[in-house]
Amino acid sequence: MGHTDWAIRVRFYSNAPGVRLAAIGTIAIFLLVGYISLLRYFHVSEMPVERDLGAKSAVGSTPQIYIQPVSIDAFNDAMQMRVTFAPNGTLYGERLAPTERRLRLVITHDRAVEEIKVEPNDRPPTTSFEIDLNGGSVADYPLDSYRADLRVQLLEDAVPAVNEAKPLAAKVTVWEGALGFHLSSAEHAASVPGEIKLSIEIRRGGAFILFAFAAYGAMVVLGCCALAIGLITFIGARRAEATLIGAIAAIAFAMPVLRNALPGAPPLGVRADMFVFLWTIVAAVIGLALVTLDWAQTGPRR
Numbered sequence: 030m031g032h033t034d035w036a037i038r039v040r041f042y043s044n045a046p047g048v049r050l051a052a053i054g055t056i057a058i059f060l061l062v063g064y065i066s067l068l069r070y071f072h073v074s075e076m077p078v079e080r081d082l083g084a085k086s087a088v089g090s091t092p093q094i095y096i097q098p099v100s101i102d103a104f105n106d107a108m109q110m111r112v113t114f115a116p117n118g119t120l121y122g123e124r125l126a127p128t129e130r131r132l133r134l135v136i137t138h139d140r141a142v143e144e145i146k147v148e149p150n151d152r153p154p155t156t157s158f159e160i161d162l163n164g165g166s167v168a169d170y171p172l173d174s175y176r177a178d179l180r181v182q183l184l185e186d187a188v189p190a191v192n193e194a195k196p197l198a199a200k201v202t203v204w205e206g207a208l209g210f211h212l213s214s215a216e217h218a219a220s221v222p223g224e225i226k227l228s229i230e231i232r233r234g235g236a237f238i239l240f241a242f243a244a245y246g247a248m249v250v251l252g253c254c255a256l257a258i259g260l261i262t263f264i265g266a267r268r269a270e271a272t273l274i275g276a277i278a279a280i281a282f283a284m285p286v287l288r289n290a291l292p293g294a295p296p297l298g299v300r301a302d303m304f305v306f307l308w309t310i311v312a313a314v315i316g317l318a319l320v321t322l323d324w325a326q327t328g329p330r331r
Contacts, residue, residue: 077206196223
């Protein structure tokens, strides 16, 4: 009798509203601390900056080259870039000051070479081109990272052009920002005089990574809930109900929608899909099949 009273008392206190509220509060605190930690770890508040490379200490009329990433296509390993060239060292938007020299800006990436030629008294154009990304694959989404290597050289072509071109010191400014990505540029030692060798490291933005992790985490929770409902119902711990079938079916159809809402629209079949999305869908379908089977066997008959 004493053992029975103890069991009833334990069950009563375990179901008391105060105990449940305390459990919910504890879970909420842990989730809040974890969320803030993730925000700090992924540097969600990090803002893009301009980084000066090349002749950083030069002043006056040092030519300036401004490199701005426009868009990044991780699926095709490509990045669109815009290059603005100011021969007199001052950028005036799209209306750049003309030059009195014949200049040639050469930008080499991989095996391709881009040239911007400026004749005397002409305004240098703004040029856009595409470069290849190396060292990464979209299959690693959302933790994929890439690298772009550039070599920039500014030359003064002699007049007449039969003479050898003269390399000029130039200041290179890189805008380290692109939608959904974080960029970090660095300068390396060049083997050619007057050449500026730089690399740009590219990774997903912290907000994109955090959102993708949250979405995949939600898939895991939904799949586990669907499978738990199916198993508990099938072993007879809970009575089968038709509403449970609709709930699990909604979970199974909601997960593809959640998957398609991932930032950056990664192609179907990345590694995260194999480890998370595919198995959560399978778990939801198994849970739906178990509940349906138990309901068909034990449900009310006409």
